[in-house]
Amino acid sequence: MxxxxxxxxxxxxxxxxxxxxxxxxxxxxxxxxxxxxxxxxxxxxxxxxxVTLPRFDVMAQLHREPDGLRLGDLSRRMMVTNGNITGLIDRLAEEGLVVREADPDDRRAITVRLTRAGSKMFRMMAAAHETWIHEMFGRLTPKTLDRLLDDLQALKVSAAGGLRGADPE
The missing domain is CATH 1.10.287 (Helix Hairpins)
Structure with a gap:
């Protein structure tokens, strides 16, 4: 929408x-x-x-896991198909921002991790992202931010309780 x-x-x-x-x-x-x-x-x-937001999101996931992630784990974390992840990783690898490696625990699986250049680029983007969020939310008082965080937590609990098959407690 x-x-x-x-x-x-x-x-x-x-x-x-x-x-x-x-x-x-x-x-x-x-x-x-x-x-x-x-x-x-x-x-x-x-x-x-x-950079697109999906590429930023992939790099953020890989930044959290310095030893890398299997492609399947990465697609699950991002809630997208393996095909979507493969395309993103292909482009990031072409630019030297990620590297694919054989998984030491499973020769059939591929692990992806950020390169030094990818880590450096992500740190720059993450710092800018934090500044942008601060700019957009900067007119809110600390009291309003605290109240919103509390209210949104209550909303999250309520929404999770309304999911089909969710435990009512």
Missing amino acids: TDSSVDDVEALVRDEPAGSKMELRLWLRLLSCSNLISAEIRRRLRVDFD
């Missing part, structure tokens, strides 16, 4: 009687905020580093 279509639906829901659609309004507001922030992060990554 694009940000403008989220805004359109949010406007329709806003016209409903008070309290009748609060959960839907909340979901739409969260989606709108997420879309707005993601679009700006994507734009800045593209402009400042000529």
Whole structure:
């Protein structure tokens, strides 16, 4: 759902009687905020580093695992198909940012890790990313940030409890 279509639906829901659609309004507001922030992060990554958000995400996962990750583990962490990961890794390897190695525990598996150049580039991007987030959230007071963190944790627990097959406790 694009940000403008989220805004359109949010406007329709806003016209409903008070309290009748609060959960839907909340979901739409969260989606709108997420879309707005993601679009700006994507734009800045593209402009400042000529990198896509999925490539940044792959590098972030590999940065957390200096010894590397198997391709299957990487695709599970990112919740995408092995084919998507393979394409991303191909491009990162061509640029010298990652290296593929035979997994010492399973010759059929491939482990991928950042190269020194990949680690250096990721550290630069991560520092910029942190600055961008600070700029976007900088108008919020520490009290508001604490309240949002608490409220979003409660929302996460509620949403997890509403998942099919989830334990009601």
